[in-house]
Amino acid sequence: MSAEEDTFNPFECPTVKAPVNDDWAARREAVEAARAVIxxxxxxxSDAATLRSVAADLLRQAEILDQAPSLHGRLAFENGLHGTSRRLGYELNPLDGKSNPLAPPFNTWFEDGVAHGRAYLDWRYEGPPNTVHGGFVCAVFDQFLGIAQSLTGQPGPTGTLTTRMHRPTPLCTELHLIGRVKEVKGRKNILEGEIWANGIMTASAEGLFIHVSAERFRQLMSGPT
Structure with a gap:
């Protein structure tokens, strides 16, 4: 683990962390453009002719990107000058990665032993009319509580996640999240969280996460053994 790995803490304040270098800054710019297109x-x-023209333009851009070698997965990125594992997760995670076009604007930070989050899900995430798809509500909780369990000092992968929808979660609205450690039982971390919109709680969840050693976790992530 490098000195940077020891000191990089993306959850110390609400402010989004700066990219590690200009390549990642440019990647974020490209991702913002891609999100706008999506x-x-x-x-x-738009009519069919316009959409086909856009499709052709997008394919040309994909061909340009294809001229450089591709790295598949965060473990592959670790073998170059792309930052530490924590930074790669911060950039590439599909739920809150700053350089992943699938991710909505979503940031998490800790204050006084409590996790806080802020997210904004637009029309790309619509389920029932004008509301966030329930699958994305669950995914947001999984990511948020997965980060919040770092407060225990022994994080690990998700075991179970139970989500309760109290009312529809609105689209195009700043969502506020709160997460707390409910209980620690040996290697088991039990977290509870809430999503709030316009001062109203729309969903709550309880997550069970199982701590594994760093070595074992890396073995699991590298594939079947």
Whole structure:
């Protein structure tokens, strides 16, 4: 573990951390543009000719990106000058990665032993009319509570996640999340969390996470043994 790995803490304050270098800064810029395009593809009423023109342009851009070697998975990125494992998770996670076009704007931080989060899910995430799809509500909780369990000092992968929908979670609204450690039983971390919109709790969850050693976790992530 490098000195940077020891000191990089993306959860110390609400502010989004700066990218590790200019390549990652440019990647974030490209991702913001991609998110804008994806959002417009969900909401546009453009005609077929326009959409086919856009499709052709996007394929040309994909071909440009294909000219450079691809790295598949965060473990592959670790073998270059791309930052530490924590930074790679911060950039590439599909739920809150700052350099992943699938991820919505979503940031988590800790204050006084409590996890806080802020997320914004737009029309790309619609389930029932005007509301966030329940699958994404669950995914947001999984990511958020998975981060919050770091407060125990012994984080690990998800065992179970129970989500309760109290009312529809609105789209295009700043969502506030709160997470707390409910209990620690040996290697088991039990977390509880809430999502709030406009001062109203829309969903709550309880997650069970199982601590494993860093060595064992890396073995599990590298594939079947």
């Amino acid at each position: 959002g417009k593809l969900v909401t546009t009423t």
